[in-house]
Amino acid sequence: MTTPEELLNRTSNFGRIALVATEGAVEMAKMVDDYLRSWTDDSSRTYLVSSQCPRFSSGDAKGMINETIRGRDMYIFVDVGNYGCTYDLFGYKNHMSPDDHYQDLKRLIQAAGGKAHRISVIMPILYGGRQHKRNFRESLDSACMLQELHSMGVTNLITFDAHAPMIENAVPLMGFDNIIPYYQILKKLKRTFKDLDYSKERFMVISPDEGAMQRNMYYSSVLGVDMGMFYKRRDYSVMVNGHNPIVAHEYLGAPVNGKDIFITDDIISSGESMLDIAYEMKKKNARDIYCYATYGLFTNGLEKFDKAYEDGVIKGVLGTNLTYRSPELSKRQWFYEVDISKYVSYLVAALNGDISISDIIDPKTKIAALLKE
Incomplete structure (x- = not known):
């Protein structure tokens, strides 16, 4: 090259x-x-x-x-x-x-x-x-x-x-x-959390919805691990703020018991979907949960992520410097910036x-x- x-x-x-x-x-x-x-x-x-x-x-x-x-x-x-x-x-x-x-x-x-x-x-x-x-x-x-x-x-x-x-x-x-900066993301994950075991028995990739399937399939393929996914069950009889509200997140995939989980998406907007999935994974006895979004917008503030981190629900959130990050976000212990x-x-x-x-x-x-x- x-x-x-x-x-x-x-x-x-x-x-x-x-x-x-x-x-x-x-x-x-x-x-x-x-x-x-x-x-x-x-x-x-x-x-x-x-x-x-x-x-x-x-x-x-x-x-x-x-x-x-x-x-x-x-x-x-x-x-x-x-x-x-x-x-x-x-x-x-x-x-x-x-x-x-x-x-x-x-x-x-x-x-x-x-x-x-x-x-x-x-x-x-x-x-x-x-x-x-x-x-x-x-x-x-x-x-x-x-x-x-x-x-x-x-x-x-x-x-x-x-x-x-x-x-x-x-x-x-x-x-x-x-x-999609796959390499930069995995490099940041691997060099920040040095104890992570990427074996199929200890690590798993989760797609938060159908739209994120392609990027998560790539991660699971290059890492050689299983992938699960959630699909969003919506109420199509109601319209709230221009879209149909999510009723529930339904999980499809292999058991996550005792495994570290990597959830990736393009955008964290309010972050409610990402946190709903993290809490659901914890109910299924997942070990440590790592989240990534190319664009961490956090339109509804950071408090819910603060609580999830303090409660041990999430281990960390990765996001790129491709868009604006507020000074408050950059100071959070759970946020790790991926330089692109x-x-x-x-x-x-x-x-x-x-x-x-x-x-x-x-x-x-x-x-x-x-x-x-």
Whole structure:
């Protein structure tokens, strides 16, 4: 496999990367820039491009790119889940919503004025990704977003652990890479909890619902352990906050008695489903329970997870730095952050060098080496 150093020091592509970040994604863009610079012969060169989206007090805004991007490969970072960003609106402090972040992304694309060589968008948590199907007269925001970006000249979009991967059908002529950082997750789990036994007799993977089956099947396959799953029994006669409420979680699978459990999903929103499953596993005499979600949103606060940790129901919760983490979350003893910035840097280097990213996306060789450590 070609190393990132070899990719970035090629004369045909060296120096042509332009990293542009919306307000909520500056942290990740800076970390990627640090990696790219460390892989080149001239570490003093930065790939970050100065940009901003200033706002008027009425809430209107504009996108500005403060240096040339003509002929460069532009990678725009956007975190639509970063509610920690604020702006003044008629004297009030307003938190940025996914809509605000998406509009800023479009403003920066417009500011480029068609002068960039290629435009790629790195949007880890997909805008509108949870509204992926139409049951009634409902909008399809994510599909509409993808088609709009394609029409604006975006050539490729990189997302991580999309809630509904089949959304790529909305833009069959645009590059769409949906990536799950399997290796980074298992590395964090293995090196944080060093006493874990990954044998089939002591370890098991649990899918929290039908939608998470594919990622959990991968884990169970590379680890060589059994997998169980829950399915959500819903009350379809009632609608609460736009969806049918969950009546119960029903378990299907092998006995979990005495086994360590790894529960993985794409998003922890309120976290109620994840905790319901953890409590149910404890009732079935599971040993230690480890949870993972690519995006730890915790929209209803952290108190229920605090209690579950104090009661010994969960051993730890892993989450990535692909979206905003509140300062309160980062301080929790039960939360372990999985750094994905180096992985994103590999992807940028490979795309810039027109190299296949198949080996980067499928890490089974690296996982096998990790398990032999």
